[in-house]
Amino acid sequence: MRLLLVEDEPEIRSFVEQSLLEAGYEVDTAEDGNAATQLASKHVYHGLIVDLGLPDQDGIELILQLRRSGITSPVLILSARRSVDDRVKGLELGGDDYLTKPFAIAELLARMRNLLRRNSSQTEDATRLRVCDLELDMLKRRASRGDEILNLSPQEFVLLEYLCRHAGRVVTRSMLLKEVWGMRIQPDTNVVDVHIYRLRGKIDTVGREPLIKTLRGIGYVLKGN
Amino acid sequence: MSSKATNPIMRSAAWRISLWATLAFAIGTMLVFAMLHRFVANDIQRRSDAWLSGEVWVLGDVAQRTPKDRLYRRVVGEVAELASREVPNRQRSTGNENDSVFFLQAGDDGPAKLWVGSGDGSANLAAIRSTKALVDVPYDVHVKGFNVPFRVAAVRIADGSHIYLGLSERDELRVLRSLRVRFLTLWLAIVLLGFVIVFYATRRMLGHVREITEAASRIGQSDLSSRVPNSRGNDEVGHLARTLNHMLDRIENTVHQLHTITDSLAHDLRSPLTAIRGKLETALSNDGRADQAEPIVSAIDELDWLTDFLNTSLDVAEAKADALRLSRTEIDLDELVKGMLDLYEPCMSDKGLSVQIRSAGSVKVLADPALLHRVIANMLDNELKHLPASCSVYLLLEADEDMAMLTVEDDGPGFDVDVRRQLFERRVRGRESRGHGLGLAFVEAVVRVHGGSVTATNRAEGGARLSITLPLWKAAPEAESHTLALTKG
Numbered sequence: 001m002r003l004l005l006v007e008d009e010p011e012i013r014s015f016v017e018q019s020l021l022e023a024g025y026e027v028d029t030a031e032d033g034n035a036a037t038q039l040a041s042k043h044v045y046h047g048l049i050v051d052l053g054l055p056d057q058d059g060i061e062l063i064l065q066l067r068r069s070g071i072t073s074p075v076l077i078l079s080a081r082r083s084v085d086d087r088v089k090g091l092e093l094g095g096d097d098y099l100t101k102p103f104a105i106a107e108l109l110a111r112m113r114n115l116l117r118r119n120s121s122q123t124e125d126a127t128r129l130r131v132c133d134l135e136l137d138m139l140k141r142r143a144s145r146g147d148e149i150l151n152l153s154p155q156e157f158v159l160l161e162y163l164c165r166h167a168g169r170v171v172t173r174s175m176l177l178k179e180v181w182g183m184r185i186q187p188d189t190n191v192v193d194v195h196i197y198r199l200r201g202k203i204d205t206v207g208r209e210p211l212i213k214t215l216r217g218i219g220y221v222l223k224g225n
Numbered sequence: 226m227s228s229k230a231t232n233p234i235m236r237s238a239a240w241r242i243s244l245w246a247t248l249a250f251a252i253g254t255m256l257v258f259a260m261l262h263r264f265v266a267n268d269i270q271r272r273s274d275a276w277l278s279g280e281v282w283v284l285g286d287v288a289q290r291t292p293k294d295r296l297y298r299r300v301v302g303e304v305a306e307l308a309s310r311e312v313p314n315r316q317r318s319t320g321n322e323n324d325s326v327f328f329l330q331a332g333d334d335g336p337a338k339l340w341v342g343s344g345d346g347s348a349n350l351a352a353i354r355s356t357k358a359l360v361d362v363p364y365d366v367h368v369k370g371f372n373v374p375f376r377v378a379a380v381r382i383a384d385g386s387h388i389y390l391g392l393s394e395r396d397e398l399r400v401l402r403s404l405r406v407r408f409l410t411l412w413l414a415i416v417l418l419g420f421v422i423v424f425y426a427t428r429r430m431l432g433h434v435r436e437i438t439e440a441a442s443r444i445g446q447s448d449l450s451s452r453v454p455n456s457r458g459n460d461e462v463g464h465l466a467r468t469l470n471h472m473l474d475r476i477e478n479t480v481h482q483l484h485t486i487t488d489s490l491a492h493d494l495r496s497p498l499t500a501i502r503g504k505l506e507t508a509l510s511n512d513g514r515a516d517q518a519e520p521i522v523s524a525i526d527e528l529d530w531l532t533d534f535l536n537t538s539l540d541v542a543e544a545k546a547d548a549l550r551l552s553r554t555e556i557d558l559d560e561l562v563k564g565m566l567d568l569y570e571p572c573m574s575d576k577g578l579s580v581q582i583r584s585a586g587s588v589k590v591l592a593d594p595a596l597l598h599r600v601i602a603n604m605l606d607n608e609l610k611h612l613p614a615s616c617s618v619y620l621l622l623e624a625d626e627d628m629a630m631l632t633v634e635d636d637g638p639g640f641d642v643d644v645r646r647q648l649f650e651r652r653v654r655g656r657e658s659r660g661h662g663l664g665l666a667f668v669e670a671v672v673r674v675h676g677g678s679v680t681a682t683n684r685a686e687g688g689a690r691l692s693i694t695l696p697l698w699k700a701a702p703e704a705e706s707h708t709l710a711l712t713k714g
Contacts, residue, residue, distance in 0.1 A: 011500035015507050053492060080495040081488055102499035102532055105506045155567055181568050184595045185602040186533050189609045194572040217509060217522030 001046040001116060002026040006036040006062065007078065008055050012101075016049065019105045020112075033057030033065075040066055047116050049108075051078045052088075063091060074115035076108070106170035106219055113169075131167040132211060132223060134203070136160065145203060155180075156199050163212065168224020170215060196220055239431050243424035251416045258408055265404065269397050270376075274363040277378040280307060281390040285380040288330060288339075288388055297339060304328050304341045307390075325396065327375070329353070329389040330382075338386055344370075353377060353389055366391065373398055433462045441469060449477045480548040487539045494535055502528050537663045540596075544670030551593040551674065555698050558588040558629055562601060562622055569605045577614035584622040588629045591698040596671045603664045604633045604691055612637040616688075624697060628677070632692040639683035649679065668693065 003025050007013040013029055020027045028043065030036035033054050040048075048066070052059035063075050077088055077098035088098050097111050129136040133146045141157055143150045152160065159180050163171065173192045177183050196212060204210040211223045234240055284303060291299050308326040327342025331350055340346035352368040356377075363378040375391040382388055433454070440453040452473060455466040502525065509521045543549040566582055573580050590597075608618050612635055621632040649669035668691075669679045677695040684690050 009496050009500065012496065012503060015500070015503035018507065019503075080492040080499075101495040102502045102528070105503060177568075181564060183565070183568070183598045183602070185598045186529075186536075187602050187606050188530070188533065189572060189606050191568055191572045191609075194575050195568075198571055215509075216518065217525035218506065 002028070002043065003047045003049060003112070004036065004039055004043075004045040005029045005049045006031075006033070006054065006059075007049070007051040008032060008053070009051075012051075015105070016108065019109065023109050025112075031055075033059075033062040036062060037065065040071055041069070045071075045073050047073050047112060048075045049078060049112070050075055051080075053080055060088065060091070063096070076111055076115055078103070104172045104174070104218060107172050107175050110166060110169065110171065110175055129161065129164045131164045132209075132225060134160075134164065134211065136164055145208070148205075150202055152199075152202060156195070156202070159195060159199055160203070163220070163222040167222045170219050170221050172219035175219070237428070237431070239424055239428035242427045243420055246423050247416055247420040250419055251412070254412060254415075258412070262401070262405065262408075266401055269400065273376060273392065273397060274378070277363050277376060277390060277392055278361075281378040281380045281388060284328065284390055285382050285388045289382050289384075297341070300328050300339065300341050324371070325393040327389075327391040329391065330386055331389070332386040342391070349375070349389075349391060353379075353391075365394070430462060434465075437462070437466055437469065444473060449473070449480060480546070483543065483546055483548050484550075487543060491535065491539060495532075498528060498532055498535075534663070537667050541663055541666050541670045544667075544674045547674065549596075549671070549674050551596070553591045553593055556590055556592050556594055556597060558590055558622055558631060558695075559584050559586060561597065562620060562631065565598070565601050565605060566620065569609070572609060573605075573618065576609065576612075577616075578608070578612055579617045580620065581617065582620040582622070584620075585624070588622055588624045589698040590629050590675075590695045592675050592695060593671075597675075600668050600671050600693065601631070603668050604631075604693075607664055607691070608633060608635055611689075627697055628694040629697050630692055630694045632690060634684060634688060634690045636684075636686070636688040639687060639689045640681060649681075665691075 003020060005013060005017055005020065005027055007016065007029070008031050010031075013031065017027050017029055028039055028045070030039050033056050036048075036050070048063075048071075050059045050063055054062065059077065059079075063077070075091070075096040077091065077096060078101060079088065079098055080101045091098075097115055099108060099111060127138050129138065134143065135145075136143045136157075138161070141154065143152055143157060143160055159176070162176065162180050174184075174186065176192055176195075177185060177187075196214070200210070200212045204212060209223075213221050213223065215221060284300065287299060287303065288296060304326050324343040327346065327349055328339070329337055329342070329346055329349060330339040331337045331353075337346050337350050342349070348369045349366070352366045352375075356364065356366050361379075363376050365374040366377045367374045371393070373393055373395040376394050376397075377389050377391045379387050379389045437453040440451065444451055444453075452470045453466050455463065455470060505521050505525050505528070509518060509525070540549065562582065562584065566580060570580055605618075612618065616635055616637045619632075619634045621630075621634065623630050623632075649666055665679075665681070672679050672693045672695065675695055677693055679694075680690075680692045682690050
């Protein structure tokens with residue numbers, strides 16, 4: 001899949017580009033709105049990553065301009081503003097997403113993946129999720145590992161479901177807080193870690209291969225298939 | 226509310242002002258008229274008396290010089306003449322002219338010597354004799370059978386008898402009555418018209434004031450870009466509107482400047498932070514060696530701490546300047562607090578803290594969700610960080626008519642006395658705190674921006690109590706506040 005990254009800060013552009021390449025995307029970069037418009041008219045992109053503070057143009061203007069010229073690919077907006085203004089929210093309602101700086105690369109990748117999936121409207125098997133020997137029954141809200149049925153609280157089930165859907169990829173604490181608990185907060189206590197720790201205690205029982213791995217400073221990853 | 230029971234117009238300020246103004250005007254004009262009336266009545270009386278005294282003197286003279294047998298004829302002629310010209314404006318249509326004037330010659334006792342007038346004159350004589358009065362000044366005599374009194378002038382003639390000339394005050398009174406009737410009709414019309422004019426003028430004027438008030442309250446609540454209506458010319462209300470708008474221009478300008486400064490500050494710091502974080506993360510994922518990973522992880526942690534500090538200080542700064550941008554939605558506090566507790570409970574029980582929540586059910590407020598989430602998270606973080614193990618935390622959610630109140634209590638050591646006083650100031654930390662010291666300042670600033678308040682006390686039985694109040698979300702808060710403003714105005 002081919003992505004267009006529009007970002008004027010060379011440092012940010014280079015590490016985002018590098019991470020996207022490592023994640024298996026093809027990436028073109030543009031450092032201002034003008035270059036982005038030219039690239040977008042020449043190539044077809046599956047997704048765009050646009051910084052709001054471009055030197056020649058407001059990021060939102062650029063997005064609207066691209067939309068007017070018939071480009072419907074999803075956009076991930078990067079914003080250095082603290083509070084997200086209403087125009088960005090409007091775009092979010094239209095199916096795009098935003099990320100405030102500074103962000104974790106894992107989160108950028110996860111958001112981008114979500115956007116691309118949403119766009120290709122690929123349906124997953126909604127009733128059953130299987131990762132390694134973990135199995136989640138989405139209808140009965142029950143999880144098992146191997147033959148053993150796991151005794152999870154509803155909250156833990158939702159958390160495990162989220163980890164399974166992102167199996168093999170890094171999820172950050174703020175992603176978990178937003179997606180599992182529906183809160184955009186940054187607690188300066190280890191509330192999320194305790195939840196993961198408890199979940200791990202139920203899943204990765206003694207003698208089994210540990211599935212949930214902590215990446216210190218970044219987040220967690222559930223071992224993929 | 227009681228205002229719904231009575232007519233809202235009667236409770237308006239315009240109504241009261243015009244009522245008082247009209248009352249003052251009516252009483253004033255009434256007093257002026259009363260004085261005028263008195264003056265006119267006295268003047269008519271004085272003229273009438275002078276004329277009457279003159280006539281009675283002439284008639285006395287006539288009576289003395291005219292022989293008895295011709296006197297009656299002579300007097301009848303004189304009286305008829307008098308009756309025809311005595312008072313101006315007299316109404317002749319009311320018939321019998323003779324009853325307006327009488328002539329009477331009588332001694333101190335015995336029957337009348339000569340009587341010219343309607344009837345036999347005995348009632349008049351009796352009335353005159355019963356009235357003790359000075360002889361040389363005309364006086365009022367009430368005669369039986371007549372509604373209006375007679376003004377009687379007397380003169381003593383040579384034969385020792387008195388000559389009385391009586392003139393009915395009927396015409397005089399009629400003039401005064403017609404004056405009164407005309408005045409009262411006119412007065413009533415003017416007063417009513419005046420009331421209506423004053424009422425509409427004040428209503429219009431106060432309507433403009435109310436528009437300004439409503440606009441100002443709207444602006445105060447959220448929208449700094451709108452202005453109070455200013456269609457008026459050069460009067461006080463127009464001046465008020467212009468002054469307000471001028472002030473709003475300056476406030477908006479200042480707030481805009483603050484936003485620009487904080488935005489550019491945030492932006493300028495954020496880009497390098499993003500780049501640093503990205504590089505650290507890349508280094509961390511490339512480098513598998515544990516000895517190198519540790520400092521990188523701690524650098525990322527520090528960076529996140531710095532970002533959070535930057536965000537929170539800017540939020541607090543903006544909130545203190547009333548410049549925090551809110552996007553409010555309806556939030557059920559009950560749901561939010563329970564959700565938040567789901568998140569925090571494991572961490573608390575891990576630390577040996579027990580948590581209890583008491584809530585009376587759904588409590589709706591209108592707030593910015595992201596900020597409110599952080600407020601409650603901050604309050605719970607605060608407990609987590611400061612409370613020693615095996616203490617209890619109590620969450621209490623209640624609501625009265627206007628406000629929702631969330632209280633977080635514990636049975637720990639309570640707030641330090643020296644810290645408590647400046648708890649909501651920036652950068653105040655307890656001795657063992659690891660936070661950036663903005664937690665409660667943030668809570669206070671955000672709650673205040675939402676129209677609520679924060680109180681921090683130590684409980685009597687030991688432990689800390691932190692309460693926040695927020696205005697309840699009602700179905701139509703706009704309409705509610707406007708009727709209030711109307712009835713108060």
